[in-house]
Amino acid sequence: MQEHLLSEIYELLANSSDLTLRQLVENKKAENGVTSDLQLSRIVGIDKTTLDRILKGDTQKLDLLALIKLDEFLGIGINRLTQIYIASLKSEYIGEIENARRANYIIRNFDVNGLKKIGWIQSTDDYKAIEEKIVSFFKLDNLYEYDREIGAVMFSRSKALSHDKMREFWVRSAIYQFEKINNPNNYDPGELKALIPRIRAYTNNVEKGFLTVVQALYAAGVTVIVQSYLSKTQVMGGTFIINRKPCIVITDYNKTYASIWIALLHELHHVVYDFDTIASTSYHLSGENNLLLEEDADFSAREILFSQEKMNYIKFMINSNVYVTEFAKKNNVHPSIIYLYYCIDQKKDGKNVFGLYRDFNPSSEKALLSIKTNPFNKETIDQEIEHIKQLLTNYM
Numbered sequence: 445m446q447e448h449l450l451s452e453i454y455e456l457l458a459n460s461s462d463l464t465l466r467q468l469v470e471n472k473k474a475e476n477g478v479t480s481d482l483q484l485s486r487i488v489g490i491d492k493t494t495l496d497r498i499l500k501g502d503t504q505k506l507d508l509l510a511l512i513k514l515d516e517f518l519g520i521g522i523n524r525l526t527q528i529y530i531a532s533l534k535s536e537y538i539g540e541i542e543n544a545r546r547a548n549y550i551i552r553n554f555d556v557n558g559l560k561k562i563g564w565i566q567s568t569d570d571y572k573a574i575e576e577k578i579v580s581f582f583k584l585d586n587l588y589e590y591d592r593e594i595g596a597v598m599f600s601r602s603k604a605l606s607h608d609k610m611r612e613f614w615v616r617s618a619i620y621q622f623e624k625i626n627n628p629n630n631y632d633p634g635e636l637k638a639l640i641p642r643i644r645a646y647t648n649n650v651e652k653g654f655l656t657v658v659q660a661l662y663a664a665g666v667t668v669i670v671q672s673y674l675s676k677t678q679v680m681g682g683t684f685i686i687n688r689k690p691c692i693v694i695t696d697y698n699k700t701y702a703s704i705w706i707a708l709l710h711e712l713h714h715v716v717y718d719f720d721t722i723a724s725t726s727y728h729l730s731g732e733n734n735l736l737l738e739e740d741a742d743f744s745a746r747e748i749l750f751s752q753e754k755m756n757y758i759k760f761m762i763n764s765n766v767y768v769t770e771f772a773k774k775n776n777v778h779p780s781i782i783y784l785y786y787c788i789d790q791k792k793d794g795k796n797v798f799g800l801y802r803d804f805n806p807s808s809e810k811a812l813l814s815i816k817t818n819p820f821n822k823e824t825i826d827q828e829i830e831h832i833k834q835l836l837t838n839y840m
Contacts, residue, residue, distance in 0.1 A: 465525075465532040466499050472518055488513045501533040546587055547571040550578070553591060555609040564820050581825055582620060595619035614679065615727065617819055618671055622684060622691040624829045625836070631665030631689045633716065639664055640712055644749055647705050647778040654704060654811045655835070661692075662836040666715060668692045668708070669832055672818040681707040681730045683714040685723040690715040696816060701806045702784035709745035717744075749781050755789065762786050765804065780805045 478484050485492040490510045515525045556568045565574050575587050582594055594616045646653035658668045673695040684691040692711040694704055714728055718737055722728045761767040772779040783804040790797045815835055819828040
């Protein structure tokens with residue numbers, strides 16, 4: 445049953461002046477000189493026992509054809525008759541309808557199997573528990589606020605709306621965090637452009653470099669969070685425009701040190717050059733939309749971190765770790781970025797050499813130890829937000 449129809453039913457229930465189905469039938473009988481239910485049953489062609497059940501609000505063995513016949517007598521339209529009939533049901537039946545409505549809302553908006561897989565919920569069929577989790581996690585007044593409140597404006601104008609429920613859950617979670625963090629610093633595009641070329645040097649500080657850059661970006665009005673990758677989403681990063689300020693999500697999708705820097709510079713390109721385009725649709729998930737935008741962002745990130753020209757020089761010495769390390773030091777970049785870009789180039793030529801150079805591209809775990817967030821293992825998402833705000837403002 446559609447949500448708007450149920451809303452009308454609840455309005456009927458709340459208004460004691462509305463007629464019950466029995467009262468409506470009695471008035472119509474008097475208007476037409478029908479003196480008994482037996483006579484009415486013969487007029488409309490409904491068995492009297494069936495008619496009695498309908499008028500008593502008995503849901504068992506409901507005959508839809510009987511309702512249509514009864515409407516021929518009442519003349520109010522089958523939709524209206526259905527509303528009044530349901531409003532005349534006993535309270536326990538209304539409760540059953542509401543439970544079904546809530547369960548169907550959850551199924552329409554959430555991938556319950558995916559959420560159970562990540563441990564966000566414990567059961568895929570305990571809808572009361574799932575509802576309680578949704579409401580407490582996002583601090584909602586009721587279940588139906590999920591799509592009305594969490595990123596509602598952004599989703600309403602986004603051209604990238606997907607039917608992938610897990611992806612949407614991930615996106616809404618990010619939007620919620622950005623809105624609650626509410627970066628108080630003014631966004632200055634000129635300041636950001638001046639900051640970006642200086643980022644490369646911080647790749648050499650494996651433990652604190654990434655956090656330091658994220659804090660500097662926050663001071664420049666750009667909010668960056670590292671949100672856990674969720675299965676099925678396959679998102680490496682995303683750029684959001686919230687309250688005319690850029691916000692970036694980086695994931696640990698590839699779980700390598702070099703990849704988080706490439707993803708960050710990729711998204712910063714979108715902020716600088718695609719701000720208005722993204723603002724018109726509210727957010728952009730890298731790899732999902734305009735391929736030309738992605739190619740430009742990839743090229744920009746590479747030019748800042750380690751250009752193709754430099755790669756053309758070093759690639760013949762790639763198997764000399766000593767030489768690569770020295771060249772990386774000379775160019776003020778972490779060696780893993782050189783190795784990862786080499787592997788990416790080889791893949792374009794049909795060669796998969798990622799495994800051969802795995803030892804030269806360490807895990808991102810150490811770099812993200814202090815900044816990576818996982819709101820999906822918390823009771824409420826606000827717990828993670830407070831942690832993020834403290835991290836982002838510790839530079840002050």
